[in-house]
Amino acid sequence: MTTTLVIANKLYSSWSMRPWLLLKENGIPFEEVLIPLHRPETAEAIRRHSPAGKVPILIDGEITVWDSLAIFEYAAERWPQAHVWPRDAAARALARSISAEMHSGFMGLRRTYPMNLGKHFAYDARDGEAVRDAARIEEIWTDARSRHGAEGPFLFGAFTAADAMYAPAVTRLDTYGLPVGPVARAYMDAVLALPSFREWREAALRESWVLEHNELDAPVLANHRREAGTLG
Secondary structure (H helix, E strand, O other): OOEEEEEOOOOOOHHHHHHHHHHHHOOOOOEEEEOOOOOOOHHHHHHOOOOOOOOOEEEEOOEEEEOHHHHHHHHHHHOOOOOOOOOOHHHHHHHHHHHHHHHHOOHHHHHHOOOOOOEEEOOOOOOHHHHHHHHHHHHHHHHHHHHHOOOOOEOEEEOOHHHHHHHHHHHHHHHOOOOOOHHHHHHHHHHHOOHHHHHHHHHHHOOOOOOHHHOOOOOEEEEHHHHOOOOO
16 A cells, blocks of 8 residues: 655645654655645645645545644554554643644744745844744743653654654744753754754755745845755
């Protein structure tokens, strides 16, 4: 049975990154279909895979699952040997709760600091809601690490779906240089060092597409795509 994950631009698509990292970190083989966003053919191309018209989409034989959290729950059932959620019931409940909180919240951070793996910007506290979102995210990380993170560098020790959900937030705080404490910084460094994340980011830097609304008019400290030779 062939498993396929339909995603969008790796440079910008935070939702696509989440299940991609989870599958990679658990050694679950899949084929990848990448559909660039905001092009004339994008909507039709995505709807050929899912009636919701959004990515990511997991296609496992005759079964189609869309939405990151739904994909995580399907993966936990489909590949029970995978470490999708923590084994401990209390840790699993917390992991699901904070994953749902990320899924439905933090709109200020998303609007103000869009995911962009190609650049590093100078920090600018331009939006109070975004700053409060970042503080809440750091609180979540610190709490999970203190309660359940003793056996590894991630929120619940080993990498789980909760880490996949927060990986785009890691990139946002890193890309825009938002200030964080040592616990959050160590956690961010662990996520950024993941082989799966490094693979994703290297592919992202090779992309030629540019989404203007993800390219902020702000001081740029580093342009990684230019350094990688992908921009003229």
